[in-house]
Structure formats: C-alpha cells, structure tokens
Amino acid sequence: MIFKRGNRDIAPIDETQKKDSKIGKFFKTTGSFLKKHIKLFIVLLIVLVVVLWVMHSRKVAKEAAEAAANEPVTSTVSKMDLQQSVAVTGTLTATDTATVTSTIGGTGITGIEVKKVNYQEGDYVEAGTVVVEFDGDDYDRKLLELNAQNNIDNLQSEINISDYQLKISDAQKEIDDLQDDIDEDQEWLDKNQKYYQDIKDAFENGQKDAYNGETQRYLEQSQIVYERYGFTIDTYEAKQKLVDKNKDTIKTLQDSIASYEKLIEISQLKQNYAQTYSQVDAKDDVYESMEKTQVSAPISGYIITMNVEEGNNYTQGNTVFTIADTSAFVVEATVNEYDVANIKQDLPANVKFEATGDEEFDGTVSFVAVASEATISGNTVTSAYSASTSSTSSGTATYKVKIKLNENDDRLRVGMTAKVSVVLDSVSNVLAVPYDCIQIDEDGNTFVTAIADDGTKTNININKGLESDYYVEINGEGLEEGMTVEAIVTDAPSTDVMDYIYFE
Secondary structure (H helix, E strand, C coil): EEEEEEEEEEECHHHHHHHHHHHHHHHHHHHHHHHHHHHHHHHHHHHHHHHHEEEEEEEEHHHHHHHHCCCCEEEEEEEEEEEEEEEEEEEEEEEEEEECCCCCCEEEEEEEEEEEEHHHHHEEEECCCCCEECCCCCHHHHHHHHHHHHHHHHHHHHHHHHHHHHHHHHHHHHHHHHHHHHHHHHHHHHHHHHHHHHHHHHHHHHCCCCCCHHHHHHHHHHHHHHHCCCCCCCHHHHHHHHHHHHHHHHHHHHHHHHHHHHHHHHHHHHHHHHHHHHHHHHHCCCCCHHHEEEECCCCCEEEEEEEEEEEEEEEECCCCEEEEEEEEEEEEEEEEHHCCCCCCCCCEEEEEEHHHHHCCEEEEEEECCCCCCCHCCCCCCHHHHHHHHHCCCCCCEEEEEEEEEEECCCCCCCCCCCEEEEEEEEEEEEEEEHHHHEECCCCCCCCEEEEECCEEEEEEECCCEEEECEEEEECCCCCCCCEEEEEECCCCCCCCCHHHHCCC
C-alpha cells in the first residue's frame, strides 16, 4: 500500500527497518554516555580486577598456609662438642695492681713539696725504682740532735746510779759503825747483867716495904756495885735503850739501801730501754723519714696514674701513683646468687673482648667470693640487703669472681669489657639435637620422633646428657648421626590467610 502526503507518494515503513533504527539509536545513546563517563568505567574496571586478584591470592595463601601447617618442623641429629656454661660480664684488670701512698709529713703538716717526678703515666718501671722524690727536712741535723740528747740522757742515768750507789755505801758504813757500837754495848750489858739484876731486885723489894730493912740493903748494894763496876740501874738501862735504838736505825738504813738498790735497778732498766728501744726508734724514725722522701715502685709494671706534679704540695696519705703488673691479666666480674653455687675455682673459661672481635682467650677461674658484695660493703643484714637491691633490679645478691687469662696479649688493656663463659662441664663428639626435639610421653619417658624419607614417624626412647644453651646430648638405641627428627614448635605457622597478604 502506498500513502500520499501532498504530491509525494509515501511508501509504508518495514518492521525490520524500525528495529534497526532503534538499535542504532541505543548504541548512539550508549556511546555518548560512555564517552561522557569513560574515567568512571576505567576506575570500576580496576576495582574489579583488584577484587578478583585479592580473592585469588587469598585462595592461594590459604592453600599454602594449610600445606605449611601440615608440614612438620624438623632438625637433624648431629655430632658436636657441647659445653654447659655460665655467662658473666666483667672488666679486665692487671694481675697485680698497687696504689702507692706516702706517710711523709704527719699530724698538722698539710703539705710536703714534690721535688722530682722521675716517671709519668704509661712508663714501665722495675720494682724498687724511685718514681717520686719529696723535699725533706735536714735529717743529718736531726740525727746530731738525737745523738746529743741521747748522750745527755745516758750521762744523767749514770749520775743517778752513781749517786744511789754512794748513798748505799754511806748507809752501809753507818750500819757497820752502829753494829760495832751495838756489839760493844751488848757485850758490856751481858757482862754486867747479873749485877744489874741484883740491884734491880733489891730496888723492887725495897719499893714494896720501905721499913723492913730492904731499902737499906738496896742502897748499900747499889753503892757497892757503883763503886766496883761503875754503873747504876739508870745508866745500865740507858745503855740498853741505846742498843735498841741503834738496831732500829740499822733497820731503817737497811730499808734505805734496799730502796736505793731498786732505784739503781730502775735507772739501769730505763737506760737500757732508752739505748735499746726509744733512742733507737727515734733514730729509726729519722731514717724512715729520710727514706720517705723517695717513693719507689713496689712492683714491676706500668704506671697507670700519676697523681702528683713537681712543685706541688703533697698531703700525707694521698695517692702518689698507681702501678699495674700487666704481665698477666684477670677479669673481675660479678655473678648472681643462682649461678655462683655452680662456679668453682680452677674451672676453665672462654673470654671475649669487643676490641678483639670473636677471638676467644682461654682463662681459669682463680677466685670465687664466699660473701656477697653487699655483705662485704654493709655492716648489718639490713644494710647488706639494701645495698644488694640497689645494685640489681630483682634484689638478688651478687658475688665477685676472678678469671685469670692463661696467656697475655699485647692488644689487651686494663679496663676493657670482657664477656666470659665459665665452662661448668663439657663433652666432645656426642649426638645432640635442639631442645625442641625432646618430647615426654604420658609415662614420663623421654623420646625423639624420627622421620624417614617416606614420611614415616618412629618414636625412639633416649637418655639426656649434657645440656647447653640450645642443644641437648642424647643417646639411645637406634639413634644415628644425620637422622631427621621432629621438632615441637609452640609457635606453628599461622593458618590465617590475611597474615600472608601484604599491601604496599
């Protein structure tokens, strides 16, 4: 059918043409939309790709994690040398160190001038070498003064002794004279005692009764005795008293002689003491002071510190210099109370220094303290505990140990930090595995799990030997060097996939 519009003929539109026209219109519209939003579509496409990659990575990581979790951790039975040791850190010191002081000077003396310093820090000196000299007093004059004073004292002692001896002589002469008088008078008394007694009796009887004729008889007898023998009762008794008095005088003189003899003995002892001790000591003090003007090295070694300078004043007791014998070295260290019980004298040790890298030096434990550092420095248990808690964070006691190096080395210096392993025990060429390979069953038996090449697992009962920091000596039937054994690791591989995904 043909339609007309005006003078034109209009042919009818085919359905197919209508459909093609709609599709074209759609693509035209879509193309226009895409052209306007091309950036948005690119971003969405990138996001889609990333999501798909993440999903794929999670799947791969999960499979890898599951496979790793099912794969046993293993180690190998190896032959090795093992050591059980205690690690300590210490400081290198010389085998013998001396801090030298001087006692020159004394109370009230604030300084003695340093006259000469013969050596400086770093110099090597032999024992007995004069290192420092002080300007001393005129000791020759002091010796002359002492000798003069000693002579005076000795002469005075001799004079005192001579004077006492003279007094003894005089007293003895007086005693002898008195004794002669006593002997003479006593002889006369003894000779006339009978006549004296007769007169005495007549006198006493006459005194009793003056009218019985006895008084007359006494007077007559006294007259006869006086005329014949020349004494009376009074003269006889007076002579007797004189004898008694002279005897008392002799006793007093004898006591004086004994006192003088004691004084002589004391003077002689004093003189002997002075000549043997005090005078000698005084001279020795001068000689010692003379010696103190020179300060010598007590040992052979290197001067570590020189604490005086020429022209300066030195005060008694201060350090003059410090010297160290570096022909051998000792590491001084401290260990806690848990380790010190295992450390014994003469145990071997391995020593390292930062200055010498990984090189090890052989040493031997030469000293182990029996008291803690805090106990030695404190006066009471309380102060000791306080001191120990201040030195360690846990409050445990520490003990000093010394490790002597078996050989010297020119690279070593006093004060270097040393890391020491004190070897408590050691074994050589034994089978060993890491700690993680040791297992214990329900019955308390110790075993390791051997893994064959095909993955088969076999438990082998073992006995443990020496334990080091990481390895354990083992022995048991069926163990062989190179055998693969399972390790029980507490921190197994994570099965969380996100732990294996990293974003940058």
